[in-house]
Structure formats: C-alpha cells, structure tokens
Amino acid sequence: MRGMRTVRTITRGLWTIPFIGASLAGTLQASAAGFGQPVPWEMSRQIPVTENARDILNFEIGLHWLSLAISLFVLGLILWCIFRFGEKRNPSPSRFTHNTAIEVAWTIVPVLILVAVAIPSFRLLRTQLGDPKADMIVKVIGHAWYWSYEYPQTEQGGGFTFDANIDEDKQPRLLQTDNEMVVPVGKIVKVQVTAADVIHSWAMPAFGFKIDAVPGRLNQMWFRAEKEGTFHGQCSELCGQRHAYMPIVVRVVSDQAYAEWLKDAKTKYAAIDNGKSFAEAR
Numbered sequence: 001m002r003g004m005r006t007v008r009t010i011t012r013g014l015w016t017i018p019f020i021g022a023s024l025a026g027t028l029q030a031s032a033a034g035f036g037q038p039v040p041w042e043m044s045r046q047i048p049v050t051e052n053a054r055d056i057l058n059f060e061i062g063l064h065w066l067s068l069a070i071s072l073f074v075l076g077l078i079l080w081c082i083f084r085f086g087e088k089r090n091p092s093p094s095r096f097t098h099n100t101a102i103e104v105a106w107t108i109v110p111v112l113i114l115v116a117v118a119i120p121s122f123r124l125l126r127t128q129l130g131d132p133k134a135d136m137i138v139k140v141i142g143h144a145w146y147w148s149y150e151y152p153q154t155e156q157g158g159g160f161t162f163d164a165n166i167d168e169d170k171q172p173r174l175l176q177t178d179n180e181m182v183v184p185v186g187k188i189v190k191v192q193v194t195a196a197d198v199i200h201s202w203a204m205p206a207f208g209f210k211i212d213a214v215p216g217r218l219n220q221m222w223f224r225a226e227k228e229g230t231f232h233g234q235c236s237e238l239c240g241q242r243h244a245y246m247p248i249v250v251r252v253v254s255d256q257a258y259a260e261w262l263k264d265a266k267t268k269y270a271a272i273d274n275g276k277s278f279a280e281a282r
Helices: 002-032 051-084 100-128 255-268
Strands: 136-143 146-151 160-164 181-184 189-195 200-204 209-213 219-223 229-235 247-253
Touching: 051 100, 136 181, 136 200, 136 209, 160 255, 181 255, 189 200, 189 209, 200 247, 209 219, 247 255
Parallel strands: 136 189, 181 247
Antiparallel strands: 136 146, 146 160, 189 219, 200 209, 200 229, 229 247
16 A cells, blocks of 8 residues: 555656646746637647646646656766766776666656656546536538538527638638637537538637547537637648638627527528438538
C-alpha cells in the first residue's frame, strides 16, 4: 500500500509540475488568440468558450512544459557528459559495461511520465465521449461544398432545415455564410453529423470540437458554449475542389434571442418534409 501511495504521489507530482506555469501561460496565450475567429500571425489556439476546449488547451500547454523540462534535462546530461568525460579530463576511459541503478531509472521514470500523461488524457477523452442529456439537437449534413442544418421539432420550436453557403462579401473573408447555426448560451447542444457525398469534417476551434461527416454514418459530439458571440470554423477534411470554401458559422445567443430566432426561422426556412427522419431527409 505504501508503494502504491508513493507511485500515485510521484505521478501526481510529475503532472503537477508542468501545470504550475500552464495556467498562467494559458491565460497569456488565450489573451493573444482570437475570439471566435483566427487573427493575423496567431500561433496559439482561439480563446476557448467551452469546458472541453479549455481542457484541451491546458492539456496541450502542460505537455509543452513537460517536453521542455525533459529536453532541458537531456541536454544538461549531454553537456555534462561532454564536459566531465572529455578526453582532456578523462584520458583513461572507464571500462564498466552497465550500471543497474541507471538502467532501472531510465526504465521506471519514462513509465511514470507516460502514466502521468495518460491520466489527464483519459479524463479528457471521457468528457469528450460522454453522453450528457441534451437541451437541444442540431443535425448537420456535409455537401460538396456547403453545409445543411436541421432543427428537429421540439417544445421550444424547430421542424425546419436550411443550407449554409459561403458568403464572400462578408468579413472575415471566406469564413462567413449566408445562414448561421444559432444556439442558446449555456445549453448542452448535441451535434449529429453525416455527409451526402464524400467525407467532410465539421470543426469549431473555439469549442474544441471536430467531428468527421461520413456518408452513411451518423457521428455525434456535444458542446456547451459559455459565452455569447459569433464563432467561425471550416471543413477540416480535404473533400474536393472547393474544400477551402466550406466555412462554418455558429452564433451563440441568449435564451430570449434564441426563442425569437426560432420564430423567425420557422417562417424563413423550409419545413422538414413531413417529419421525415434525418436519414430520409438526406
């Protein structure tokens, strides 16, 4: 038991060390990133607006700090060996063939590091692959080269579908669509994705969200946006000639604004054909 507690303490410590600076670095990095869209010369992720996106950012920064620590440690060992065991300082080289302690150390320490990395990794996967009760569902179909959105009929409204094509007259250029996917803030939204022709990928960086749209298959992920705003993404799977012209726009609004949008959308967009299922509607 004491040995197990020791291992847990060591692994927790190994992962905590890089996260000492990860929180501060994440704040600085996010402040330099764009909100809902890329910005010129940006090298970091967009400002996260979901728990999943924030966890991904912190995990990535933690791995960078861990990699830096390991790299500096290895570099230090190399420089120390060059300085300590150079020909001038060590004209008669040692002739021993192995060192048991070192061999045990370079086996156990990498294993502990991998375990320390695996723990938050599995925790993140558990969140991403979870299936919480949804407040609403939006069905997305990838086409060559545009997206279709379907809002099933619910007590709040819905029962309509619309296409979202690129609008090259709006800014930011190549990231705007003529119609937007609209969702309420603070609600769990499940996005069910498929494709009508070839493989596409529905990706929204600010949500930490990327899911393939595969013909004949229904994939699903979820998000809960914590801030209102307009967020931009793009198809992230090479799908043909106009792959670069398949932007995604999600507008997160208040509950009241969402209810008003539902009323307008009911008259503006086409009704789902006789309540057909998602697969049939395709």
